[in-house]
Amino acid sequence: MSQPVARSFLMSRMRPEDAVDTVEKAIYKLQIPTLVIAADSDETIPLSHCHTYANEIPGAELAIIPNAAHGFPQTQAELMAKLICKFLNN
Secondary structure, X not given: OOOHHHHHHHHHOOOHHHHHHHHOOOHHHOOOOOEEEEEOOOOOOOHHHHHHHHHHOOOOEEEEEOOXXXXXXXXXXXXXXXXXXXXXXX
């Protein structure tokens, strides 16, 4: 966020309706079980984008990790593993 050009680009993409465009315009075509894992305090990928991903992928599940920031794969690995195992077992 300290880089003006990168900050400008990111800030222009913060609207929920832009979320699908940042991943893929045909996200709704995904036909596989999908778990969207989100951090509730992520300053890079807004939670609204994660809600959009989960809503646009048919049958997707959304898991929100409380008190987690963008680096949650490193800081919340054990919780992520539990969420993924639970998802795969269902």
